[in-house]
Amino acid sequence: MPGNTQKPNGNMVTFLLNGAEVQADPNWSLLEAIQFYGIDIPTLCHNEGLTPYGVCRLCVVEIENGTRAKLVISCMHPVTGGLKVRTHSNRVIKTRKMIMELLIARCPGSKKLQDMASRLELKEVRFEPLNDDCILCGLCVRMCDEQMAARAIGFAGRGADRYITTPFDINSEECRKCGACMYICPVCELRCQGPQAETTLCSGCINTEPVCAQNFDDAMCFMVPCLSCVKGPDDVK
Amino acid sequence: MTIDESKLDSIINEYKAELGSLIPILQDIQAEYNYLPQEAMEYVAKKLVIPEVQVFGVATFFKSFSLKPRGKQQIHVCMGTACHVRGSKNVLGELERKLGIKAGDTTPDGEYTLETVNCVGACAIGPVVVENEEYHGQMTPIKVEGLLNNR
Ligand code: SF4
Ligand code: SF4
Ligand code: FES
Ligand code: FES
Numbered sequence: 372m373p374g375n376t377q378k379p380n381g382n383m384v385t386f387l388l389n390g391a392e393v394q395a396d397p398n399w400s401l402l403e404a405i406q407f408y409g410i411d412i413p414t415l416c417h418n419e420g421l422t423p424y425g426v427c428r429l430c431v432v433e434i435e436n437g438t439r440a441k442l443v444i445s446c447m448h449p450v451t452g453g454l455k456v457r458t459h460s461n462r463v464i465k466t467r468k469m470i471m472e473l474l475i476a477r478c479p480g481s482k483k484l485q486d487m488a489s490r491l492e493l494k495e496v497r498f499e500p501l502n503d504d505c506i507l508c509g510l511c512v513r514m515c516d517e518q519m520a521a522r523a524i525g526f527a528g529r530g531a532d533r534y535i536t537t538p539f540d541i542n543s544e545e546c547r548k549c550g551a552c553m554y555i556c557p558v559c560e561l562r563c564q565g566p567q568a569e570t571t572l573c574s575g576c577i578n579t580e581p582v583c584a585q586n587f588d589d590a591m592c593f594m595v596p597c598l599s600c601v602k603g604p605d606d607v608k
Numbered sequence: 609m610t611i612d613e614s615k616l617d618s619i620i621n622e623y624k625a626e627l628g629s630l631i632p633i634l635q636d637i638q639a640e641y642n643y644l645p646q647e648a649m650e651y652v653a654k655k656l657v658i659p660e661v662q663v664f665g666v667a668t669f670f671k672s673f674s675l676k677p678r679g680k681q682q683i684h685v686c687m688g689t690a691c692h693v694r695g696s697k698n699v700l701g702e703l704e705r706k707l708g709i710k711a712g713d714t715t716p717d718g719e720y721t722l723e724t725v726n727c728v729g730a731c732a733i734g735p736v737v738v739e740n741e742e743y744h745g746q747m748t749p750i751k752v753e754g755l756l757n758n759r
Contacts, residue, residue, distance in 0.1 A: 516659075525661035527668040538653075538660035539646050545660070 375399070375407040384452035389459070397452075401445035402430050405458055412458050413467065413487055415474070416508040416556060417446045421517055424509050428470050429487075433457040442466060468493055477501045478573045483557040487574060496571040504558055505535055511552035519551050611647040615640065617663040620655050626649035627656055630666055634673060679714045683755070686740040691734035695748075699735050700724065700745030702749035706756055720756075 383394040388408060395404035400423060405412060415427035432445045437453035442462065457463065471488050476498035478484055484506075507528070512535065516522045523545035527536045537543035545576040553559050562573060619636045623629030630652070636647050644667050653660040667673045687701045700722075703712055707720055714721040730736050733745025739755055 409734045474729070521663065523657035525659065525665045527661075527665050529669045536664070539649070543661075 375403040377403065377407075386450060386452060386454040386456060387455050387563060395450045397450055399450050401432065401434075401443070401448040401450050401454075401456065404450045405445055405456070409460050411469075413491065415483075415506075416510060418555065419509060420512075421510065423447050423511040424513065426476070426582060427506070427508055429474075430472070431463055431466050433460045437505050453461055453534050464491075467491060472508055473498065475572060477503045478504060478506055478558045480504070480562055481506075481558040482560045484564040485562045485573045493572060500571045504567065505556075506558055507533055507535070507555060511535060511557045511558065514551045514555045515546075519547065519558070521547055521549070522543050523547075524552060592602070611645060611651060613651065616620055617655075618649050627658060628727060630656065630658070630663065631670075634663075634667060638673060642678045642680075643676060646675075668696075677714065679701060679719050681720045682720065682738075683720060684724050684725045684728070685711070685722070685737040686726070686728050686730075686734065686738070687724045688731065688734070690727070691736055693726035694734045696735035698749050699747045699752060702752045703737075706738065706752060 377399070382397065384397045385392060385394050385437060386404075387393075389410070390404065393404070393408055399407070402412070402414065402417065402423075402589065412430055412432065414430045415425075416424050417430060428444055430445045431442050432448075433440050434443055434448070434457070435441075435457075436451075436453070440457075440462075445456075445458075466493055471484075471491050471493050472495075473491075475484050475488050475493065476496050479496075479500045490568070496594045509524070509602050512525050515524050524535055524537055525545045526533055527540075528534055537546065613712060618639065619640070620633055622636075623633055633652055633656075634644060634649075637652070638644055641648065649663045649667060650660055653663045667675060683703065685696060687696055687700070700711060703722055707715055707722055709715055709720075709722055710724050711724045725738070727740055728736055728743070730743055730745065733743070735745075735747045737744045737752075737755065739745045744751070744755065
């Protein structure tokens with residue numbers, strides 16, 4: 372799990388994290404504070420080396436400031452004193468699963484998304500799979516701009532037609548072919564090609580001895596728990 | 609297409625070459641050329657010192673910008689709710705048939721560009737067709753003839 376390793380400095384604020392009174396640096400985002408205290412919440416478009424972007428919505432948490440509780444994305448929400456934060460309330464878990472379901476329906480071929488869905492114990496996908504190759508997380512765009520200083524790719528179009536591209540949709544001379552965009556893309560890595568590879572949701576592997584290891588030299592995924600390659604209860608050793 | 613850089617310079621300089629002026633600059637370029645030539649966008653990116661992909665992103669975001677050359681005559685057919693229920697679909701169909709192009713395209717001779725819009729704020733006189741900023745109300749497939757001077 373990527374943790375927050377920054378040293379707190381300056382004046383600390385006190386807030387309530389899952390019922391426990393904790394302190395955090397007011398310059399941190401809520402996500403950084405949550406990670407600092409070792410709580411694991413899923414994130415997708417967030418990366419420590421890049422500016423927060425707030426598009427995947429997976430890092431959603433419930434906050435209470437006064438009487439009303441509301442859902443916010445933690446990666447772009449500031450930490451303020453007196454805030455009450457719940458990272459695993461029923462409402463949060465339900466919302467997270469819904470977001471995950473939509474993401475999986477868009478890109479069922481992504482290993483990273485399948486692994487995350489499995490962790491969130493997503494059991495079904497009720498949407499028609501799109502088999503797209505991009506979830507528009509913008510990681511590649513920020514990587515190219517902020518770390519590679521090439522600024523060779525970006526978003527074009529809008530709404531449902533938004534997509535990632537090079538200037539004028541042609542081969543860009545700005546691109547150095549460094550591959551950083553592919554390295555960081557959560558959709559580029561293909562999912563496990565095990566027995567149920569054609570279903571929208573691979574649903575995790577239940578075996579401690581992965582079935583895929585019978586067909587391939589190495590286990591193909593590292594899901595907890597390992598479930599995906601099981602066809603019926605008899606297959607479980 | 610060759611781009612007259614001094615013309616672009618005078619447009620860009622009018623806005624002091626600031627990042628916030630990207631949209632008005634593109635608008636002025638489009639007014640000049642009727643569309644946004646790629647060379648012009650590359651030049652703007654260079655002058656404003658911003659990535660080309662950012663100019664491209666803005667140009668593709670707004671529907672009012674066109675990346676393809678457009679015809680001398682612009683025909684916009686309103687497809688808004690009010691015009692739709694009064695049969696703008698038939699008007700569009702007739703225009704497409706007469707011009708031999710689909711909405712969004714330009715005739716091969718570069719004369720007409722046909723586009724759809726969603727409400728031009730004149731619902732009371734719908735279906736509306738806007739030809740070169742001139743509004744024509746109560747349009748019917750038959751009246752289309754008169755718009756296109758014998759095509
Ligand atoms: S490969 Fe090209 S587009 Fe990708 S990060 Fe590197 S420079 Fe940017
Ligand atoms: S190409 Fe990959 S990294 Fe880039 S926006 Fe799409 S999913 Fe994200
Ligand atoms: S990690 Fe916060 S919105 Fe994506
Ligand atoms: S719907 Fe056509 S002008 Fe309003």
